[in-house]
Structure formats: C-alpha cells, structure tokens
Amino acid sequence: MKRSLVPMTALLAIALFFGPGSTFAAHPASVWIAPLSDELTLDAARAAGAVPIDRLPDRVLVADDASAASLARAGFPATGPIRIPDGGEVYLARAKGEAGIQAALAEQIGERVPVAVLWAEGKNAILWTEGTLPEWSGPVFGKRLREAPLREPMVDPRRAPGKALATVFPPEIQQMVDQVDSASYMQWIGNLAGSNEVVVAGQPHTFATRYTRAAECDTAERYVYEQFEAMGYDSVEYDPYSFSGTSARNVIATLPGTTTPNRIYILCGHLDGTSQNPYVTAPAANDNASGTAAVLLAAEILKNYAFRSTIKFIAFTGEEQGLIGSSHYAAEAAANGDSILGVVNCDMIAWYQSSYRLIIEGEDPWDWLMQIMNDAAHTYTPLLTRLDYYSWGSDHAPFQDEGFPAFLAIEKEWDLYPCYHKVCDTTEMNKGNFGADVTRACLATIAYLAEPDVATGVAGGVSGAPARLLLFGNEPNPFNPSTTIRFELPAGGAAELAVFDVSGRLVRKLLDGKAAAGRHEVVWDGTDASGGPVPSGVYFCRVNSDGESKTGKMLLLR
Structure with a gap:
C-alpha cells in the first residue's frame, strides 16, 4: 500500500490503551521499519551497526540514514524513509486479535480525532496526530514512539546465555511455595476488586474503581502502601509521575539483599484497571487485581526470609493508558544505572x-530467565506452559526497552476472557486455583533469582522449623466472627501471642507460655479477656519469642 502520509477524511478515533497526550521532545523526522524473524533479529540489527529506536513484536524501527543502510547491508527488507510531520505525536499501534490493523482501527471509530496513518501492514501501524487519542478498550493496543534508542540487553553476570540444564531450586523455596494458598490469594483479589470491605487510612472502604485517572486510584495506591507497611517492610515508597494533567503513583516495597544489595529483582503487576465506565465502576479483578494479588501475597510470604540480592515488589499504575507508570520507573532506573537483573510481571493470571x-x-536474549520460570511452573504446579518470544502490551515491555531482563506471566486464554475491560470483571470471575499456581511459580522464580540466604535467616533446619520467628498473618481477613493466626517458632521455649486495638491497648492474650518449635495455629473468636465480643475495627496480632517480635493487621467486620 502507499507509504506516504494518508489523511483520514473521516476523522478516525483510534481508541487505544493510551490517553490524551502531553508535550514530548521532538520526534524523528523519518523512520525506517523492517521485519524481524528467526534470522533477522534485534541482535542481528545491532550487530550490523543499526541503532534501533523502537520496535513492534515483529518489526524494528530505526531513525537515521546510517542505521537504515546497516539494515539493508544485513539483508533486512526495510521500508522507508517514512516521513513524520513536524509537531504532533507519533504512536505505534498493533491489532490484538486475528484481524488486521485496518479492520481493527475501523472497529474503533468513535469520538472524532484527526489521525494520519503513516504506514500500515499486517497487524501493525504507525500513526500521527496533532490532537490527542482517547482511551478505549478495543482491539488495538498502542504506545508512543520512543524518544531515545532501545538499550542493549543487560545480562546477569552470573549466568551465561542459553540454558542446557533444568533449574535446581534450593530446598528452602519449597517451604515458601507451600505458604501460597488459593483462599489468601482470592482474598487479596476481593479486597482490590470491591468484594471485601477494607481499611484505608483508618477508615472502612470498598473499591468501586482503580482507574488511574479517578480519584479512587489514589486510595488504592494508599491501600497497597499501607499493606506493605503492615507486612513489616521498612522501605515502602511512592514513585510519583504525571501525564496529561493526571498525577499518579507506583507503590514499591523493598526487601534489601544481604550480600549483593545492588543486584535487583522485581516482582510486579499493575494495580490500575478500566472498563466501559471506568470513573464509576471498574472492579478489574482479573485485569489486574489478579496480578497485584500475586505481588502482595508473595511480598507477605517472602518478608519472613532473607535473600542475597534485593527484591522489589511494585504495583504499577497507568498501565491501561499505555504502560505509563512502568515506563516512567524503567526509564529512571536506567538513567540511575540500577542493576535490574530480572523482572517478573504478572498480568491477567486468574482465569x-x-x-x-x-x-x-519474553525475548530471545533472556531465554534463560524465561526458562527458570518455566521450570518453576513445572516443579511446583500442574500448570502447562507456552513460551512466546516477543513482547508487547504489558509492564515488562518498558523494562526490556531499557535493556533489563523481563518477562510476562499471563493466562493463555486471556483474549477469550468474556469480561475483559468490562464492569463484569469481578472477583467471582476469577479462578483461585489457577491464580495461586501462577503465584507459586512467580514466587519461586523471584526467590531463586535473589538467592535465599540460609546463613542470615532463611527458613531451613530440622523438621520444618524456621531459622527465625515467622508470622503468616490471619485467615480469613477481614473476618467475622473468628480468624486463625498462623506462626512458626525457630525453637521451643517461651512464646506469647496477643491481640491489641489501634490505640495499643491489650485486648486479649491468646498464648502465654511454652510452645514447641515449628508451626502453630491459634483461633481468635473476636472476644476480649472477659469473653465479651469486641466491636468492628482494626486489630493487631503480635507474637513474641526469644527476643523477636512480629506484628500483623486484622480487620473484624461484624
């Protein structure tokens, strides 16, 4: 088809996964685009001397004559130069389903926005507009053209490219994986998707939406922040950014490494969601409370262990507007010289x-990372797996663009999910067994990468006794009328388990005496020391043993 600028006489509303634009640095005057294949890879383009500025799953883009000539010498059948008008904004777009890009764009005609198709072929297109492109939950995904070249892949210095042998997981990881249960996993989804009442800033709250542009997303960010704090993380922070008049925050909890804290591994998922009426109702249970639930449950479990390298647990926002939160974080991490050696991204994992x-x-350069996840899935779960070697459309992609190893974990049938970006994406649509299994595989992968440090406190030892005091929280939570508190002692001896209210007043002692090493479960029936029922509200359980103390937050709703 004709490759020059094609003004759309019927103003085309490209309903993409990104929102109204903001001011960007000047884009290239021209680009060349070439297909990728098993032989013509991104690495081959770099080896030929080309400097890729961006990519689609099956295309690479360059923006200078020398790079275009390098592609031609290496046998890439490049198209270009594709001239880009001055000003405006440039987007890469790709059809999600089986339809080609032309049909997908036509399906998304809505609000009238002047758009020009600079190039289109197969499922892909390059778009330009002087205006702004509205969000829509349709059959096209898009992102803005990058302003800087793609970074070359970073490789973990401990690991050679490729992988000949199956991963051998340390025995400590089995104990971590065993703590993942579907009830706890579904509880996190219900808390985020509005099935359960939660407490935020000391007040009861039930989420109706987590749409990034809605004020309630601020409340969701605070909820995740407070949950990380309640787990006992000393380093919890907001990562603020803004786009198109909207201020938003990623939420980060950090578990510092004991010996190589500069090596960073990330377990992440996007907190935000969308629907046909996102400002009012967007429960976004599968997309993507399911992924955030995996991050929160893994953070809750792994807090009780030590690792040689640092683990960051991140809930991103702005994903549904075009990976804005993760792009912000990844770009800043690259600019700061962070050594991010592995990113596990969870998106739509419970159906x-x-x-x-x-x-x-993932991508070819990080096959070794994908294989570890593959081995974790087969070692600890009944999951079947499929490895796809291209990336597009979720929060792992910005990390890959910055050269950081990353992959996405996503349910195989995501495109068949009947409530995708709809108000019916509720907790009940999710399947806890599947989501818990994916969480187990992701947890095992991130724990393996960060390396359990047995010498400084990872669970191990004889007969399942941990190396230090562990508190696993209470189930169910919220609860009415009773809940079970689980903890493990590293050795037999004096132990105390007590309940306190938000003012720090002792409500009731549940255990005060000698206890054996290993796991314990104690039921609290929601009564005080005199046997009377306590009112609804937030309470804290605290276990003390041998000079150590652990505290967990509980919510009683009568």
Whole structure:
C-alpha cells in the first residue's frame, strides 16, 4: 500500500490503551521499519551497526540514514524513509486479535480525532496526530514512539546465555511455595476488586474503581502502601509521575539483599484497571487485581526470609493508558544505572476456559530467565506452559526497552476472557486455583533469582522449623466472627501471642507460655479477656519469642 502520509477524511478515533497526550521532545523526522524473524533479529540489527529506536513484536524501527543502510547491508527488507510531520505525536499501534490493523482501527471509530496513518501492514501501524487519542478498550493496543534508542540487553553476570540444564531450586523455596494458598490469594483479589470491605487510612472502604485517572486510584495506591507497611517492610515508597494533567503513583516495597544489595529483582503487576465506565465502576479483578494479588501475597510470604540480592515488589499504575507508570520507573532506573537483573510481571493470571496453561512472554536474549520460570511452573504446579518470544502490551515491555531482563506471566486464554475491560470483571470471575499456581511459580522464580540466604535467616533446619520467628498473618481477613493466626517458632521455649486495638491497648492474650518449635495455629473468636465480643475495627496480632517480635493487621467486620 502507499507509504506516504494518508489523511483520514473521516476523522478516525483510534481508541487505544493510551490517553490524551502531553508535550514530548521532538520526534524523528523519518523512520525506517523492517521485519524481524528467526534470522533477522534485534541482535542481528545491532550487530550490523543499526541503532534501533523502537520496535513492534515483529518489526524494528530505526531513525537515521546510517542505521537504515546497516539494515539493508544485513539483508533486512526495510521500508522507508517514512516521513513524520513536524509537531504532533507519533504512536505505534498493533491489532490484538486475528484481524488486521485496518479492520481493527475501523472497529474503533468513535469520538472524532484527526489521525494520519503513516504506514500500515499486517497487524501493525504507525500513526500521527496533532490532537490527542482517547482511551478505549478495543482491539488495538498502542504506545508512543520512543524518544531515545532501545538499550542493549543487560545480562546477569552470573549466568551465561542459553540454558542446557533444568533449574535446581534450593530446598528452602519449597517451604515458601507451600505458604501460597488459593483462599489468601482470592482474598487479596476481593479486597482490590470491591468484594471485601477494607481499611484505608483508618477508615472502612470498598473499591468501586482503580482507574488511574479517578480519584479512587489514589486510595488504592494508599491501600497497597499501607499493606506493605503492615507486612513489616521498612522501605515502602511512592514513585510519583504525571501525564496529561493526571498525577499518579507506583507503590514499591523493598526487601534489601544481604550480600549483593545492588543486584535487583522485581516482582510486579499493575494495580490500575478500566472498563466501559471506568470513573464509576471498574472492579478489574482479573485485569489486574489478579496480578497485584500475586505481588502482595508473595511480598507477605517472602518478608519472613532473607535473600542475597534485593527484591522489589511494585504495583504499577497507568498501565491501561499505555504502560505509563512502568515506563516512567524503567526509564529512571536506567538513567540511575540500577542493576535490574530480572523482572517478573504478572498480568491477567486468574482465569481459564479450557486450557490450564500459562504464557511466559519474553525475548530471545533472556531465554534463560524465561526458562527458570518455566521450570518453576513445572516443579511446583500442574500448570502447562507456552513460551512466546516477543513482547508487547504489558509492564515488562518498558523494562526490556531499557535493556533489563523481563518477562510476562499471563493466562493463555486471556483474549477469550468474556469480561475483559468490562464492569463484569469481578472477583467471582476469577479462578483461585489457577491464580495461586501462577503465584507459586512467580514466587519461586523471584526467590531463586535473589538467592535465599540460609546463613542470615532463611527458613531451613530440622523438621520444618524456621531459622527465625515467622508470622503468616490471619485467615480469613477481614473476618467475622473468628480468624486463625498462623506462626512458626525457630525453637521451643517461651512464646506469647496477643491481640491489641489501634490505640495499643491489650485486648486479649491468646498464648502465654511454652510452645514447641515449628508451626502453630491459634483461633481468635473476636472476644476480649472477659469473653465479651469486641466491636468492628482494626486489630493487631503480635507474637513474641526469644527476643523477636512480629506484628500483623486484622480487620473484624461484624
């Protein structure tokens, strides 16, 4: 088809996953685009001397004559130069389903926005507009053209490219994986998707939406922040950014490494969601409370262990507007010289129709990282897996663009999910067994990468006794009328388990005496020391043993 600028006489509303634009640095005057294949890879383009500025899953883009000539010499059938008008904004777009890009764009005609198609072929297009492109939950995903070249892949210096042998997981990881249960996982989804009442800033709250542009997303960010704090993380922070008049925050909890804290591994998922009426109702249970639930449950479990390298647990926002939160974080991490050696991104991991299969989506340079996840899935779960070697459309992609190893974990049948970006994406649509299995695989992968440090406190030892005091929280939570508190002692001896109210007043002692080493479960029936029922509200359970203390937050709703 004709490759020059094609003004759309019927103003085309490209309903993409990104919102109204903001001011950007000047984009290139021209680009060349070439297909990628098993032989014509991104690495081959770099080896030929080209400097890629961006990519689609099956295309690479360059923006200078020398790079275009390098592609031609290496046998890439490049198209270009594709001239880009001055000003405005440039987007890369790709059809999600089986339809080509032309049909997908036509399906998304809505609000009238003047758009020009600079180039289109197969599922891909390059778009330009002087205006702004509205969000829409349709069959096209898009992102803004990058302003800087793609960074070359970073490789973990401990690991050679490729992988000949199956991953051998340390025995401590089995104990961590065993603590993942579907009830706790579904509880996190329900808390985020509005099925359960939660407490935020000391006040009861039930989420109706987590849409990034809605004020309630601020409340969701604070909820995750407070949950990380309640787990006992000393380093919890907001990562603020803004776009198109909207201020938003990523939420980060850090578990520092004991010996190589400069090596960073990230477990992440996007907190935000969308629907047909996102400002009012967007429960976004599968997309993506399911992924955030995996991050929160893993953070809750791994807080009780030590690792040689640092683990960051991140809930991103702005994903549904075009990966804005993760792009902000990844770009700043690259600019700061952070050594991020592995990113595990969870997005839509709690639904299946007929295939109990997980897609592990990454890129060739980090096959070794994808294989570890593949081995974790097969070692600890009944999940089937499929490895896809291209990346697009979720929060792992910005990390890959900055050269950081990353992959996406996503349910195989995500495109069949009947409530995708709809108000019916509620907790009840999710399948806890599948989501818990994906969480187990992701937890095992991140724990393996960060390396359990047995010498400084990872669970181990004889007969399942941990190396230090562990508190696993209470289930159910919220609860009415009773809840079970689980903890483990590293050795037999004096132990105390007590309940306190928000003012620090002792409500009731549940255990005060000698206890054996190992796991314990104690039921609190929601009564005080005199046997009377206590009112609804936030309470804290605290276990003390051998000079150590752990505290957890509980919510009683009568």
